[in-house]
Amino acid sequence: MSDAENTTENTNVTYEARGRVGLITLNRPDARNAVNGDVAEAMEAAIDQMEAGDEVWIGVLQANTEGQSRPVFCAGADLKAINSGDAARLSTERGNFAGFVYRERKKPVIVAVDGLATAGGCEIVLAADLVVATTQSSFGLAEVKRNLIAGAGGLFRLPRAIGKSAAMEAILTGEPIPAQRAYELGLVSRLVEPGEATNEAMRLAEQITANAPLAVWESRKVVLASEYEDDEALKSMTNSAMGVVMRSEDLGEGLTAFIEKRAPNWTGR
Secondary structure (H helix, E strand, O other): OOHHHHEEEOOOEEEEEEOOEEEEEEOOHHHOOOEOHHHHHHHHHHHHHHHHOOOOOEEEEEEOOOOOOOOEEEOOEOHHHHHOOOHHHHEEOOOEEOOOOOOOOOOOEEEEEOOEEEOHHHHHHHHOOEEEEEOOOEEEOOHHHHOOOOOOOHHHHHHHHHOHHHHHHHHHHOOOEEHHHHHHHOOOOEEEOOOOHHHHHHHHHHHHHOOOHHHHHHHHHHHHHOOOOOHHHHHHHHHHHHHHHHOOHHHHHHHHHHHHOOOOOOOOO
């Protein structure tokens, strides 16, 4: 693949393939990375590129906070866009809000947060698979402060992530959850110093991509389904996932590498 195909840039979102990792960057720091129609369309295009790239097995989502005195990962919906009658463009047909929150995909996404993720910005975080955050980060659904509803998944994803009581308090007060508390509650999987979120997310991505990609993707599918499926359905899904990996070329490679005491060379086939 050429360098041009590995990297896509526009004003609002950038995409870059770094080995097995697709790095997506929200890039509206002057607007606190708020989501307008251009951001939603560009985010969906970046996910398309990540999903289509055979060499890319996982994504990392970060935000450009350059020039911000108080870093903001994403402030949610661009209220100026809504006020100007452009609200419909903040969602795409496949991804809904930001082109991301309900997007079906097979590849995991790690979100690297270094600052405030509020309202729709927090809902973007909740739609990712793993969260790496810095100690200066915080997570909130502030919609009730503006007579709004968190309509992009936050009202059910936050309770799943941190429990009903903690989520209810955050949602009804509209106050953000500090990074340390979010880490203790299980929303954040790795907590690092300011400026280190993306580096740590890339390290985590490299750990994951050292494993067989088909097994990773199929395992993710079952884990996500466990939030709403009953045990019988999950048993069936697990058996189906087992069938996928057992029929793959990578099964023989994994067993051979174990016997030969070497690192496996995964192909994703």
